[in-house]
Amino acid sequence: MLVLWIGALVLIVYITHWVYYWRNPRCNGKLPPGSMGFPLLGETLQFFSPNTTNDIPPFVKERMKRSICFFLNDNLLLLFCSFSIFLVLGCRYGPVFKTSIVGRPVIVSADPDLNHFVFLQEGQLFQSWYPDTFTEIFGRQNVGSLHGFMYKYLKNMVLNLFGPESLKKMLPEVERTACRRLQRWSNEETVELKEATASMIFDLTAKKLISYDQDNATQNLRENFVAFIQGLISFPLDIPGTAYHKCLQGRKNAMKMLKNLLNERRAMQGKSRNDFFDFVLEELQKEGTILTEAIALDLMFVLLFASFETTSLALTLAIKFLSDDPSVLKKLREEHEAILRNREDTDSGLTWKEYKSMTYTFQFINETVRLANIVPGIFRKALREIQFKGYTIPAGWAVMVCPPAVHLNPAKYQDPLTFNPSRWEGVEINGATKSFMAFGGGLRFCVGTDFTKVQMAVFLHCLVTKYRWEPIKGGNVFRSPGLQFPDGFHIRLMEKTRTA
Template sequence: MYSPLFYIGTLLLVAIFNWIYKWKNPRCNGVLPPGSMGWPLVGETLQFFAPNTSSDIPPFVKERMQRYGSIFKTSLVGRPVIVSTDADLNYYIFQQEGKLFQSWYPETFTEIFGRQNVGSQHGLMYKYLKNMVLNLFGPESLKKMLPEVEKASMKSLERWSHQNVIDMKEATAQMIFDLTAKKLISYDAKTSTGNLRENFVAFINGLISFPLNIPGTAYHKCLQGRKKAMNMLKTMLQERRKSPRKIQSDFFDYVLEELQREDTVLTEPIALDLMFVLLFASFETTSLAITLAVKFLLDHPLVLKELMEEHNTIIQRRESSESGLTWNEYKSMKFTFQVINETVRLANIVPGIFRKTLQETKFKGYTIPAGWAVMVCPPAVHLNSTKYKDPLDFNPWRWEGINTHGASRNFMAFGGGMRFCVGTDFTKLQMAVFLHCLVTKYKWVSFKGGNILRTPGLQFPNGFHVQITKKDP
């Protein structure tokens, strides 16, 4: 006779094996894409977050593309995910936004960016928030901001030229944050009682890290940074409510007007999450792109030569060499926009764009079950050798004669479809104006750093330290 414990143990083992089998073989009313679901609960999350120094397609994705093809299944942070490196499926996903797919991010991302963040909004609320942002970053607003962006760039470069060495990533991030925070909330670090950007630095360090919320981990520090930044923003909003301004002077004023309207759909939590995301997105991604562009220009003298010629020509055509940039001059920077597109193609700052399947979807013989997550993988598209010759080479001339201002099946550095990044034009303006100020009046040499690390997002773990000096008159 076997003891009761033997039977209980046997049943428990059967239950565990059955659970593992179901995890590794999810139910589907068709053919799931090939792939591995990894270990129960953990899935392949550890492999996805494993640091790498490659500029190529992330090893996690590349290895599975070679094994399973351009569409495969996996599991990340407890969710079944279909990974798409297929340009046709990516395009289909973006075009079916709100019908078959909707914006979705893992629970950890929602915790970081806020449950009311713009990326988690859908339908009319998303369109409403998008229009609010366009009020700040639309073409007419950018025309007015152009002199401010140029002034900020010139002032920063002048200051840096008097320092022995600067970390380009840190310096440009501070420059852009100061400008954006002023436009959004009239924030001035010199007069403020708290350092708002310090909290964003803590936030950034754990943004794309393994989601373990235990004191001491990068993810925990990230959440603490968000909490402190949100408390500062909430305090600012409350103070502004007590002493409203007669004339709208920043985005906070605009938000307050919207909150006070009787028919408004805006709430304070949504407004604060929007402000948080705008502050983060405006400086972190752009400073990474500028840093990489400066590094590429140093490594590719022929590119730098042509860029300098374009910007020197702009100055030579002016009646006064001391005149500031005009909107027409900015729009004429064809080669500059080619440099920007090539930089963000290789940067792949966003390693994945997430959506959720609203209903069962069939594509190329595969079935994606309702409720599953889908991750569009921009690096796999941008570094596809059948679409880009020598894809790892920095070659701005490949963009000659191609529209450099939108998204396509083979270019999604700023997203795609109806959720194409509304801050794209602002990013390009900042990059183009900064490069104009840099190459016309300054020269620079690399001191140390410049190595990249992906976790899977782009980082410069040792910074990129350069020495900037003024050119001879």
């Protein structure tokens, strides 16, 4: 019996010691305040907790405000830790705090200076990093996990496809696609806008990337991405029936289809389609190439997903904002109708000059993506120990830059939750700034930013000059932690009449 008691005591001491060091990581300096949550689980559940607000995620907002709760007596804290039941609920730590998400220690930053520093030191003190669960989803050789020369090489490949010169040539096709879809939707009783715009953008992007035509395809490629999306930002539990498991299966099926399409193209023996697959095959055949088929397919997967999912979310939210604010709609419509009036031929297509003249439209897009906060966190990893404002960021720790905390900062944006495109009047946005990072920042500033803006601006042009609409149902925002429309956003679309 004594041996059992001694064994139990040793076990308790061991667990207590382990839990204590889990909650109090060793550091050469001073870690930011914060809680590491439960051992192994950390604060993952709180991070993924859903909310229905456009405000800063509660997980971050609740921890940003300072209080005295982290001055708890160490002995009391150790006692709670030993029973693994203590969570620092309601504690406030300021704009920089530590936590643990999906088993990894993370420094969360809502500090503009630290965010800017992280992006500025990309490739030197920090490098791109995402949790292992994200890597499983996007592929271990996806562009977000590659660094140095290989990343720059892939970035240049994408810019050849979606850079300004290519977009000038694509502009007529983007306009034709938007006009055709809007015409089709106007003949339907109702349209679920998120799904409809996602389908439109996916088909356009897939045609540009791999000459994929859904109408003539034997398999539906996008169906696999729908399954993928449903579990993308969910708790990472890979068990049949969970959203995360379905997500992984969606990726597996999509990758199989992409590989088959690439093999079919390879078998065509030089018949060019002038798309991304042609470029990939040309690169793969070069002597000494650093490109592999696995990297190319992972890149294709990421491009297809990123191009349609984020843009369709932004467009859906944009139409909701227009529906809720007639004065903004009136001003946007006036700008686009002026473009038509100034043409010699009103039936001619949009020109690049006309696109670049859409001053208020770009203000509208900036305001939409500021409030959309589609990406709730941008992850980097510290390559070595870093000192910042009296705190230490240990080597190997992740840093999560929090764009919503920047975009909804009342010190920078007056009434930050109010949709007001005019706040961008006279403001030039070239890349990311300390107060605007809707498209990332630093060396990894999103290479598809211009493509996104072209699609949004052209779609809005076709919509407001030729159609009117009325919301039918849905439009409720849900974040977990990414942006979603759980009930969709259903509208009735009608062609404008001369008196409309």
